[in-house]
Amino acid sequence: MRILVLGHGKTGNLVAEVAHERGHGVHVLDAKENPNGAALTAPFVAGFDVAIDFTTPEAVQTNLRALLANGAKVVVGTTGWYGSLRDMRDLAERRSASLLYGTNFSVGVQMMLQLAKEMATSLRDAGYTFAIEETHHVTKLDAPSGTAISLQQAVSAGPNEVPITSKREGDAAGLHILEARSDADRIVLTHEAFSRRGFAEGAVRAAEWLAGRTGVYDFRDVYAQLKR
Template sequence: MRILVLGHGKTGKLVAEVAHERGHGVHVLDAKENPGGAALTAPFIAGFDAAIDFTTPQAVQTNLRALLANGAKVVVGTTGWYDSLKDMRDLAQRRNAGMLYGTNFSVGVQLMLQLATEMTSALSGAGYTFAIEETHHATKLDAPSGTALTLQQAAGAAGQVPITSKREGDATGLHMLEARSDADRIVLTHESFSRRGFAEGAVRAAEWLAGRTGVYDFRDIYTQLK
């Protein structure tokens, strides 16, 4: 496959490295080379089997409009843009494109979300209160994180669980769901030691998406990855 990586930050660089390790041709496009999505012309896009975006909430929307309008297959690892999800979904469907988005491409996080649903369903109404805490690096733009919001959604049986967000140093990502009663405390935790889990999930997602059209949430397809 030929994979276009949009974004040359820490995660974008690692995505390119993992894609190369998995035998793919890789082209990385940073913000300076793609102002306002100007580099994403139809002939340029046609040279790739899939694109992976790890840019910013502002840049990703411009990139998606160009990519999807030309029928591209796009994996979106950027968060903070979901107010535009319906518009992008409609565009992808009109242009017979493919889009796979997710707040977190770590398979471990996906398992945590499943366990969060089970835990809150079992404990709601049993005298427990619930809380979510998430910690990320100081330069992360969105708070709460997309993963924390997805965790809140997964814990919906407990109502609107409050989220506390922390931005510290170069923290890769820590998410905790706490259930507390007068008798005990249960904490479901996922801690990322590096961004590699995100990068591997995103590249495997691009491999999965390359032969498909339509719009998919990573939560719904992660068990199908190879």
Template sequence: MRVLVLGHGKTGKLVAEVAAERGHSVHVLDAKENANASALTPPFVAGFDVVIDFTTPEAAVQNMRAVLATGAKMVVGTTGWYDKLPDMRSLAERKQAGLLYGTNFSVGVQTMLQMAKRMAELLKNSGYEFSIEETHHVTKLDSPSGTAISLANTVKAAAGITDVPIKAHRVGDAAGLHVLEARSKADKLVLTHEAHSRRGFAEGAVRAAEWISTHTGCYDFQEVCTKV
């Protein structure tokens, strides 16, 4: 498979390494080479089976518009752009392109989301208050993280509540820590996911690219993570 990786940051570099390890041909574009999505011309995009984006929220939207308009397949691991999701979904569907996005491509995080849903269902109307703390590296652009927001939304829907407060911390080179706490007057339960490196995210993103390469439409990684 021919893979184009957009973004040459820490996660983008690792995605490229993992894709190469899995036998794919990989080309990487950094921000300077692709300012305002200028490199993503239809002939250039046609040279790849799938595009993987780990850039910034602003760049990701420009990249999606350019890539999806050609009918190509794309994985977006960048977060912070979901206010534009309806537009991107519509574009993918109109052009019969493929878009797979997610706040986190780690299998462990996806498992945590399922466990959080079940925990919230079991504790519903039992006097528990939920809260989330997340910690990431100091260069992470969005705060709170997309994963923390997904976790909060999962708990709110399952528990039938309107608010789950999130505390966000940016410390050093932290790969990612998410802690969900359910506290009552009698006790507390804690669900934790700690990433020791970014490799779990990279592996998930590459597997997602392999999956979307044969599909059209728009998908949340939570919907398809058990298939990739």
């Protein structure tokens, strides 16, 4: 496949590296080459099978409008833009484009979300309360993280019922901690990323999966279908 990678940061570069390792042709487009999505013209977009976006919450919305309007297949690893999800979903459907988004493309995090739901179902009526803590690198723009919000949704009976504490430290790849506490004990579920490679591998595998499909998908609903 020919993959277009939007974003020249640490994760975007690693996505390009992983895509090369898996035998794909890759073109990386950084922000200077694509001001306000100007580079994403129909002829340019037509040269790629899938685009993968790891940019910023501001840039991703402009990129998505341009890509989806041209019928592209797009994997979005950027978070902080979900207020526009409905508009992007409608655009993808009108243009017969493809959109696969997710708060976290790590398979390990997806398993954590499943376990969090089971914990909430089993423990909420047993007198436990929940809290979430997340730590990321200092350059991460959105707080709380998309993954922390997904955890909150997994264990909350109502909106914002579970508090989230966000920290930004050094070059931390990502640490998420879910605590369930009662008067008698404490249970802790933790996912710690040692590098960004798990996110990059998940994004590239998602692009391979999306290449033959049209529609809008959430990564947590399809990750089990991805092939190594």
